[in-house]
Amino acid sequence: MTLANKPTLEESSAKETKISNKKQREKKNHWAEWKKSLRKNWELYLLLVPVILYFVVFHYYPLYGLQIAFKDFIATKGIADSPWVGFKHFERFFDSYYFWRLIKNTVGIGVFTLLVAFPVPIIIALLLNEVKSLRYKKFVQTVIYAPHFLSTVVVVGMLLLFLKPDGMINQVIMLFGGNPIDFITEPAWFKSIYVLSDVWQTMGWSSIIYIAALAAVDPAQHEAAMIDGASKFKRIIHINIPAIMPTIVILFILNMGSVMAVGFEKVFLMQNDLNISTSDVISTFVYRSGILEAQYSFSAAVGLFNSIINFVLLIMVNKIAKKVSDTSLW
């Protein structure tokens, strides 16, 4: 007990000169303290060992392996001994004819998704928050959360069944006298199908976090506004939206960081030879050239290029958000 009390006593009576003194002493004792903590709490450190090991092997070693993007990877020589070639693979990628196509598709799908799929959950949450009937609210929530649990394969499988020339959607179109459209193989339709089905699958789930933020709004604020004669709509605009603004900003930053990281899984499944001009994105390209054609160094370079852009975007948006709204990731 005396040991535990000592620093607090010191702290409370310490003048500035004493603090610097203390710092020095702390430095000296640093290692001793570490050892003591290790001996006393060895169980905690032991628990962490497999976790640290996992992160080192499966997350940090691949970062080390990224150097093959600047080398000509030769399997027999391994990562370390393959010869350096500088930016050769990057230059080849920038000069290739599909470079702009990939950028256009990746950014296009990413931005389109951000523009449509980001605001919808906010609107849903704001509206759900106004529902007084608990049963009705719960029913709507249960329904709109459900698609989150469907696998990508299932969702794309459903899309193909609904959108094929004799599928459900085209039957409706024909019912109204239109001509059937082959949505799946028509390049112009790819982005819209991708984004709208994404909204369908994720809007409910993404709204949960906003609903949680809205639940924390102080009801006194609403009462005060009501006395001042504010309508429901006005209260949403002036009380609810500002209340969830920090959440919106954080999620926007996170989403921004992945604009160029358009998910491989769904694009890959929706892709076919006929729509490839609009459906080929960087991640599917990396898969094709890397895994299928075994051009390891080249596709590692393409992948690195992509993650650097994402990282830079994330940092930039974070900085802007900090300036504009005082909310940021770090």
Add this chain to the structure above:
Amino acid sequence: MKETRGDRAFTVFNYIFLAIVALVVLYPLIFVLSASLSNPEYVLSGDMWLWPKEFTVEAYEKVFQNKDIINGFINTLKYTFFGTLLNIVMTICAAYPLSRRELKGKGVIMAFMVFTMFFSGGLIPTYLLIRDLGMINTFWVMIIPNAVAVWNIIIMRTFFQSIPHELEESATIDGAGHFRILWSVVLPLSMPVMAVMVLFYAVGHWNSYFQALIYLQDQSKFPLQLILRQILIQGQVDDMIKSTSESLLSQKLSIEGLKYAVLIVANLPMLMLYPFLQKYFVKGVMIGSLKG
């Protein structure tokens, strides 16, 4: 306080709008279920639009006769069970020490993990690593490379931190070590967050196909999602139906029915558990959102 006319109009609009949203989400799901239980002829002609027409379970019989689907189902169960088990153990191993005040270097360890959420080696270096480890085409590749998720560590750690510290202190006074505290005090109090974690991880394993696509070669090891991909997206159903001596048209119809049935079977466990689990997973997201 009395509602104004504008507020009432807003409320009415709100209820109707949300009803439409729910309907748009629900309709495709009902359609698939009904289509799987209908005579495929009516589905193809557009006569079936809500309830099953000419009720039949023929498509399901075909699904359950198919060896690939059954085998994929069993494989997925295996990957999901052992994968989730490993996930939970690893998440506890990370979250418990990080939730303790006496652990030194917490910030560094946290940053070390969180960094991997924003920057990774990417597909190719990871692939080469897995290959060098000799894990290609093994059972292990489906569970070890995804042994733990940073986000879930954060959720669990936050929950552990919310457990009253006095409980642990009194256990320490009674002479309990960290293992004992974890096992006898913390874990029994953490069942809600465990339920959430099991759900999140299990759904992830159940639905994943990318890992299998890249690292597995033998059809006999394929999880259900890859078999689904063959049937639904690549249209490789011919062999399944061929054995029967049907005409070309009725073959096409059988395939159509089978596709809908297979969609339902793939989600069966989830569809059955969903209503019971809903309150848990919403809670899980909430815990995660409190401290991001």
